[in-house]
Structures are given as C-alpha cells and as structure tokens.
Amino acid sequence: MTDLAPAIEARQLSKSFGRTEALAPLDLVVPRGAIFALVGHNGAGKTTLMKLLLNIIQATSGSATILGESATTITGSSFTRIGYVSENQEMPEWMTVQGFMDYLRPFYPIWEDVNLLTDLDLPSDRRLSHLSRGMRMKAALASILAFRPPLILMDEPFSGLDPFVRDELIEILLHRINDDHSSADDSGTTILISSHDLAEVESFATHVAFLHQGKLLFAEPMAALIARFREVTVTLAPFAAPAQVPLDLPTNWLLAESTASGLRFVHTNAETKSLEEQVRTVLPNASSIHSESMTLRTIFLALVKSSHAQNRSRS
Amino acid sequence: MIQSLHIFRKDARHLWLDLALYTVLLICFGLVTPQVWEGATVSNTLLQTFATLLKTLIPITWLVIIARLVHDESLVGDQQFWITRPYTWTSLLGAKLFFLAICIILPFVAMQCFLLLHAGLNPAAAIPGQLLSLLYFALILWLPFTVVASVTATLSRAFMSLLAALILWAGVLTILGSMAGPRMMPPFVFEACSILMGGLLMGILLYQYAVRNTARSRIALVAISLLFLGLFFCFVGMYFSSAVDILIRHHYPVSTNKSLRLTFDARPPEYENLADGATAPAGLFTVNLPVHFEGLDPSARLHDVNASFTIDLPGYHYASPWRPVTVTERSLSLLIPQDIFNHVHGTDVRMHLTVVAQRLFPGKPQIVTVANHFSVPNNGRCVFLTDHAGSNPVCRYPFQSPPPTIITGAVATQSCERSGSTRPGTATFRSISPGTSPDPVVHEPLQLGGTICPGTQLTFVEYHLVDNFRSEFDIPAIILAHYTVH
Numbered sequence: 001m002t003d004l005a006p007a008i009e010a011r012q013l014s015k016s017f018g019r020t021e022a023l024a025p026l027d028l029v030v031p032r033g034a035i036f037a038l039v040g041h042n043g044a045g046k047t048t049l050m051k052l053l054l055n056i057i058q059a060t061s062g063s064a065t066i067l068g069e070s071a072t073t074i075t076g077s078s079f080t081r082i083g084y085v086s087e088n089q090e091m092p093e094w095m096t097v098q099g100f101m102d103y104l105r106p107f108y109p110i111w112e113d114v115n116l117l118t119d120l121d122l123p124s125d126r127r128l129s130h131l132s133r134g135m136r137m138k139a140a141l142a143s144i145l146a147f148r149p150p151l152i153l154m155d156e157p158f159s160g161l162d163p164f165v166r167d168e169l170i171e172i173l174l175h176r177i178n179d180d181h182s183s184a185d186d187s188g189t190t191i192l193i194s195s196h197d198l199a200e201v202e203s204f205a206t207h208v209a210f211l212h213q214g215k216l217l218f219a220e221p222m223a224a225l226i227a228r229f230r231e232v233t234v235t236l237a238p239f240a241a242p243a244q245v246p247l248d249l250p251t252n253w254l255l256a257e258s259t260a261s262g263l264r265f266v267h268t269n270a271e272t273k274s275l276e277e278q279v280r281t282v283l284p285n286a287s288s289i290h291s292e293s294m295t296l297r298t299i300f301l302a303l304v305k306s307s308h309a310q311n312r313s314r315s
Numbered sequence: 316m317i318q319s320l321h322i323f324r325k326d327a328r329h330l331w332l333d334l335a336l337y338t339v340l341l342i343c344f345g346l347v348t349p350q351v352w353e354g355a356t357v358s359n360t361l362l363q364t365f366a367t368l369l370k371t372l373i374p375i376t377w378l379v380i381i382a383r384l385v386h387d388e389s390l391v392g393d394q395q396f397w398i399t400r401p402y403t404w405t406s407l408l409g410a411k412l413f414f415l416a417i418c419i420i421l422p423f424v425a426m427q428c429f430l431l432l433h434a435g436l437n438p439a440a441a442i443p444g445q446l447l448s449l450l451y452f453a454l455i456l457w458l459p460f461t462v463v464a465s466v467t468a469t470l471s472r473a474f475m476s477l478l479a480a481l482i483l484w485a486g487v488l489t490i491l492g493s494m495a496g497p498r499m500m501p502p503f504v505f506e507a508c509s510i511l512m513g514g515l516l517m518g519i520l521l522y523q524y525a526v527r528n529t530a531r532s533r534i535a536l537v538a539i540s541l542l543f544l545g546l547f548f549c550f551v552g553m554y555f556s557s558a559v560d561i562l563i564r565h566h567y568p569v570s571t572n573k574s575l576r577l578t579f580d581a582r583p584p585e586y587e588n589l590a591d592g593a594t595a596p597a598g599l600f601t602v603n604l605p606v607h608f609e610g611l612d613p614s615a616r617l618h619d620v621n622a623s624f625t626i627d628l629p630g631y632h633y634a635s636p637w638r639p640v641t642v643t644e645r646s647l648s649l650l651i652p653q654d655i656f657n658h659v660h661g662t663d664v665r666m667h668l669t670v671v672a673q674r675l676f677p678g679k680p681q682i683v684t685v686a687n688h689f690s691v692p693n694n695g696r697c698v699f700l701t702d703h704a705g706s707n708p709v710c711r712y713p714f715q716s717p718p719p720t721i722i723t724g725a726v727a728t729q730s731c732e733r734s735g736s737t738r739p740g741t742a743t744f745r746s747i748s749p750g751t752s753p754d755p756v757v758h759e760p761l762q763l764g765g766t767i768c769p770g771t772q773l774t775f776v777e778y779h780l781v782d783n784f785r786s787e788f789d790i791p792a793i794i795l796a797h798y799t800v801h
Contacts, residue, residue, distance in 0.1 A: 051393060054399060056393045056398060056399070057393060075403070076400070076401045076402045076403045076404070077401055077403070078401075079399055079400050079401045080401045082399070083399075084399035086394065088394050089394055089395075089396050090389075090392070090394045090395045090396060091396050092329075092387070092396065094329055103321075103325055104400065106317070106318075106321050107318070107321075107400055107401045107402070108401065140396075
C-alpha cells in the first residue's frame with residue numbers, strides 16, 4: 001500500500017482574512033491509517049486548516065490533497081469518503097437521532113448503523129435539539145461512523161464533554177476504526193483530530209502537529225516527539241559558577257531557569273545526541289544531569305510559555 | 316433526481332405545519348373572496364377587511380415558507396452539517412424548486428381554479444392568462460424571496476432585508492415617478508427588463524447554490540437593485556431620450572395611409588369645451604390643443620395614444636418626453652411642465668407634435684341574449700347578482716378583461732317589469748392585463764346607461780390591433796396660453 005497517496009498532504013497552504021494571516025504557509029503530511037492530533041491553543045488556526053482541507057473555505061496560497069484528490073475540487077460526492085465532525089456544527093435540530101440517521105442513509109453507498117446508536121447509548125427517538133452537548137457529539141460521530149469513511153476529520157470533538165463521555169467517544173471511535181482495518185483498504189481509517197484535551201489525545205494519537213499563532217511548529221509521530229522533549233535538571237558544581245541562567249544557551253533549550261543548585265530547562269532535541277554530552281558542552285561545571293520524559297500536555301505548555309517569553313523579549 | 320426527491324420529502328416533513336397553515340389560508344381566501352366580489356349580496360366591511368387581510372397574508376406566508384425552506388440547508392456560513400455531506404448543489408436547488416412548484420404554486424393554482432369555477436368561468440380556457448399571472452408572481456415575489464433567503468441566514472434577516480428593499484424601491488420610485496409625471500413605457504422595455512431582472516436573479520441563485528459565496532451574491536443583489544433604480548432614474552431624467560425616441564419611432568412607423576393626418580383647427584378656442592375636469596399631476600400643466608386626426612376610418616378606434624413635442628423660440632428649445640395624451644374628436648390634451656409653460660405661454664412658439672397610437676378595427680359583432688347567467692365572448696360570463704329591480708349584470712373574465720370591446724343594446728328607461736320605452740345603450744370595456752392579485756377573476760360591470768333586461772340582445776364588438784402608426788404635425792405659430800385647461 002506504499003503507493004497510496006498520503007491521506008492528507010498540504011504544500012505551503014495558507015489563509016489570510018484581509019490583512020490577518022490566520023494560517024502561515026505550512027507543509028503537512030498525514031499518513032494513511034494515522035490518528036493525527038492537531039494541537040494548539042484557541043485561535044491557533046486548527047479550524048481554519050480543517051476548513052481549508054475540506055474546501056469549506058478557499059486557501060490564499062498553496063495546495064492540498066485529501067485522499068489523493070485536490071482540496072479545491074472537493075464537492076458533495078467526496079464526502080462519501082470523508083467524515084467531518086465539529087463542535088460547532090449546525091445540525092437539523094428538528095430531527096430525531098434515528099430520523100437524522102435515516103435521512104442521511106440514502107446519501108451514502110455504505111451505511112452500517114446496526115447497534116451503533118445502542119453502542120453510543122443514544123436515545124433514537126429524541127430530537128437533536130433536546131440532546132446534551134455530549135449526546136450531540138455522539139450523534140454526529142454516529143452519523144460519520146455509519147458510512148465507514150477512510151478519513152475522519154474531527155474539530156474539537158471533546159470540547160466541553162465530561163471525562164466519562166470523552167472516554168466513551170474515544171472507545172467507540174477506536175473500536176469502530178479497528179474494525180475498519182479489514183474493510184476498504186488495509187491502511188485503515190485515518191483520523192485528523194484537533195483538540196485541547198492533550199491527555200486524551202496522547203492516549204491514542206499516533207502523530208501530532210502543533211499549531212501556534214497560525215504557524216506549524218512541528219508535525220511528527222507521537223513517539224518521536226515524546227522522545228525528543230525532555231525536562232532536564234542540571235546541578236552545577238558548588239562555587240563553580242553563580243546560579244544564574246547563562247545568556248548563550250542553545251536555542252533548543254527552552255524555558256531555562258535557575259534553581260538553587262543549578263539549572264532547569266526543556267530540551268527539544270534530546271534524542272539526537274547524547275544528552276549528557278550536549279549539556280556538558282554548554283555547562284562544563286555540571287555535576288549531575290537528570291532528565292525526565294514529558295507528557296504531551298507539558299510539552300504543549302512549555303512551547304506556549306516559551307513562545308510567550310520570546311514575544312515578550314522581542315517587544 | 317433521487318437525491319432531490321429525498322431532500323424534498325425531508326422538507327415536506329419538516330414544513331408540514333407551515334404547509335397546513337398555508338392550505339387553510341388558501342381555503343379561507345377561496346371561500347371569502349367570492350363574498351366580496353362586486354355585487355355580492357352578503358358583502359360587508361368586516362368581510363372586506365378579512366379578505367384584504369388574507370390577500371396580504373398570502374405573500375407573507377410565501378416569504379415565511381420559502382425562507383424556512385431555503386434555510387433548512389442554509390447557504391450562509393460554514394458550520395452547516397450538510398456542506399460536509401454528499402449533497403450536490405443541483406439536487407439541492409432542484410429539491411427546493413420542486414418544493415416551490417408542488418407545495419406553494421400548485422395549491423395556489425388550485426385555489427385560483429376553484430375561484431374561476433365559482434365565478435362560472437372555465438379554468439382550461441384561462442391557461443395563457445394563468446401562466447402569465449404565475450410568471451409575474453415568480454418575477455415579483457417567488458424568485459426575489461428565494462434569492463434573498465439564499466443570502467440570509469435567518470427568517471428575520473430575510474424579512475428585514477426585503478422590507479428595507481421594498482421601502483427603498485417604493486420610496487425612490489414614488490419620488491422619481493411623481494417628479495416625472497406620467498410617461499409612455501417604450502415598447503419591449505417591460506419585457507426586456509423582466510427578462511433581465513429574472514435572468515440576473517436566477518443567475519445569483521445559481522451562483523449562490525453552486526459556489527456559496529454569500530458576500531459576492533449579496534453585492535450582486537445590491538448591484539442589481541441599484542442598476543434598476545439607476546435605469547429608472549436615467550429614464551425619468553431623459554438620459555436615454557435618443558434611444559427611447561429611436562425605439563418608439565421604429566415601433567410606430569409613419570402611417571402608410573396618406574389620408575390619415577393630424578389637423579390643427581386654428582379657430583379661436585372654446586374654453587367651455589376645453590375644460591375636461593382632469594387634474595394635471597403636480598408640476599405639470601394641461602394644454603388642450605384643437606388638433607384631431609383626419610382620414611381615420613370611422614369604424615377604427617385609437618388606443619394607447621402617446622405624444623412627444625418640441626417647442627421652439629429664437630434661442631430656446633424644449634423637447635418633451637413621450638407621455639400619454641387624451642384624444643377627443645376635436646382636441647388633443649398634452650401635459651407640459653409648469654416652468655416650461657411659464658417661459659413660453661404668452662408668446663408665439665413653433666410647435667412640432669409627434670403622436671403615436673395603436674389603430675384598432677372592430678371584429679365581427681357577436682350577439683348575446685341576456686339571461687340570469689350568460690356567456691359573453693372571450694371566455695367571459697355575466698351574471699345578475701341581486702334580485703333588485705334595475706340592477707345591471709357584472710361580467711367576469713379570467714385573469715384579464717377582453718380586448719377593448721364596445722357593447723350595444725337596448726336598455727329600459729325604467730325597470731324591466733314595467734313595459735316602458737327603451738333606448739340604445741353603449742358600454743365600453745377597456746383591456747386590463749393580468750396582474751398579481753391572488754384573485755383571478757376580473758370584474759367588468761355592464762353599464763349601458765339604463766336597465767338591461769333579461770331577453771335583451773346585446774352586441775359585443777371587440778376591437779383588435781391592426782397597426783401601430785406615427786403621425787407628425789408642425790404648428791408654425793401658437794400661443795399656448797390660449798389652450799390651457801382651467
């Protein structure tokens with residue numbers, strides 16, 4: 001299956017609204033079968049990127065392909081292969097859950113909703129307008145899973161949901177897409193998911209991309225990212241040097257701060273070369289070097305804080 | 316097609332309550348309207364008010380249903396569920412237009428057919444008039460409503476947008492219209508504007524459904540409104556006078572009948588005959604010139620007479636727009652702006668007059684015997700509505716009255732029960748085009764200047780267009796003040 005085009009491929013894709021650059025030119029490749037998490041704070045450009053990919057809005061420059069098809073040519077029929085769920089999606093509120101599913105069924109060549117509503121614990125006869133936020137999201141997800149699309153885009157699906165519903169959604173989603181590995185093609189279902197819930201995303205995403213103020217800071221496999229980022233604490237030899245942050249630290253050391261006994265920082269490239277060797281090159285008087293792995297949440301926070309610090313120093 | 320039908324079924328399910336209310340409204344209108352027809356026995360003010368209310372409610376209901384129908388798959392915004400579903404825009408638009416045809420137009424047509432049948436008229440014979448009437452409704456209401464709904468997100472916004480447009484249009488047209496006074500509509504302009512307006516609106520609708528670029532569609536909609544207001548302004552301001560002149564002169568060629576010409580009677584004017592009691596629009600003066608047509612076949616009638624004239628003095632020239640004129644056997648009434656009249660009224664001026672008209676010739680007379688209900692030419696039906704002695708029948712026609720018709724017959728000078736003397740009576744029906752009233756029945760009271768009794772034979776003579784012609788006339792010296800209407 002290596003000759004298959006990536007599920008999503010963007011080249012120098014950008015979007016401006018007037019003079020405001022919502023998304024700086026970015027390159028992004030989402031491999032088939034990946035669960036690709038798009039993280040970033042509010043206004044980072046996650047929703048804009050998804051809408052560009054789905055041809056809901058038009059790019060200012062650059063190009064993108066979705067399942068091998070140019071994003072600009074995506075029209076109605078393309079959505080038999082692409083599912084989209086968004087926290088703000090306007091639904092036909094007057095329909096019941098079952099009515100909504102029944103209405104959508106004839107639009108798709110494949111429709112398998114046996115036990116889907118039961119599995120998602122959805123009341124089939126209740127109107128969409130009478131559903132809670134979590135239930136609405138489940139109904140939206142059900143309407144996507146039923147036609148087994150090879151690509152699902154989810155824009156903040158967990159926003160505002162309680163942990164139980166969140167877990168339930170993820171469980172159903174993973175269960176269904178695992179079932180799909182034996183269907184259409186053996187690369188399985190690709191998911192691009194934007195989320196604030198980093199802990200949840202970390203538990204199941206295979207890849208992660210970080211958008212910050214419209215710029216893509218990185219996009220890589222989750223395992224590589226976790227390996228790359230480490231929180232490092234350096235203890236300096238007593239009386240060897242004053243306990244303050246040296247001015248010429250490497251650029252891949254973020255949020256460096258002095259401690260009583262030395263220095264603490266986040267290393268963004270810890271796996272490339274021996275960590276101890278790198279630290280000793282910069283801080284020859286280091287007596288001990290301790291490093292810890294970071295969670296996606298701590299990596300995210302470190303990057304945001306670092307960015308804010310850089311902005312402050314520039315201004 | 317299958318997707319269109321699927322969407323149509325969904326819309327019908329969603330809007331069933333709206334459609335039920337619309338059906339009730341049409342049924343009420345169908346039942347109440349005959350009660351307020353001319354000469355109806357049970358008509359009263361309350362019923363009249365109710366009928367007027369129903370007539371107003373029908374277009375409002377159309378707006379509500381059309382807006383809700385279009386907004387079910389709103390084209391404004393990027394959060395709607397359907398835009399990331401396998402909809403095709405052609406199916407979606409097809410479904411909406413199909414709904415419009417089946418759920419809005421069809422019940423309306425059924426109600427109109429019911430009214431025609433109630434009036435004793437044959438709906439099958441009225442199909443051309445009905446189609447023309449539906450075309451007007453489509454151009455004036457259904458299409459604009461659909462386009463406005465396609466560029467708005469909510470019913471209230473659609474309503475407010477239409478209200479604002481209506482106020483703007485009505486205001487501007489009223490102001491410009493009152494400034495300009497009555498004007499002749501150049502030939503083909505109505506048809507051309509209708510096609511242009513309909514085409515542009517349909518273009519916006521197709522574009523919005525195909526591309527969903529609301530900003531551009533809104534700009535286009537505003538641009539079309541401004542374009543038409545601009546065209547009207549230019550027409551009123553005579554910026555197109557040369558083109559209008561060419562068009563009218565082309566459509567009304569100089570008569571080939573050499574004996575047909577305008578003649579100026581230079582005798583001193585008889586003021587008592589000139590005052591016709593007609594009030595000229597504000598800012599205009601009526602001048603009654605002793606000009607008449609000579610050589611016109613005695614059986615022919617002139618219809619839709621309009622004129623343009625120029626006034627020349629040394630160092631002064633005025634060219635009037637084309638306006639309707641009133642023609643009598645011995646005179647021709649013109650409208651002249653007050654400031655122009657003030658400038659030239661007391662002096663000898665040279666005047667060049669161009670009159671255009673349609674010449675109508677009588678068709679074959681058709682004799683009809685009066686009864687309680689009796690059919691008349693052109694799918695009409697006349698009926699005595701009350702038992703009151705001395706009442707005259709009312710003739711009803713589907714959608715439009717017949718071509719200009721002269722009706723003659725003997726009328727009783729007293730009531731029909733008394734065997735009194737009779738005298739010849741005459742009535743004239745003028746042609747009324749199909750309009751945009753939900754009521755398809757046009758009423759023409761048959762008044763021959765006396766009592767029409769059952770059994771009387773009436774002669775209907777319809778006048779048909781033979782040709783359009785133009786006649787020009789030069790008056791070397793005339794003092795307009797001598798011919799003003801007091």
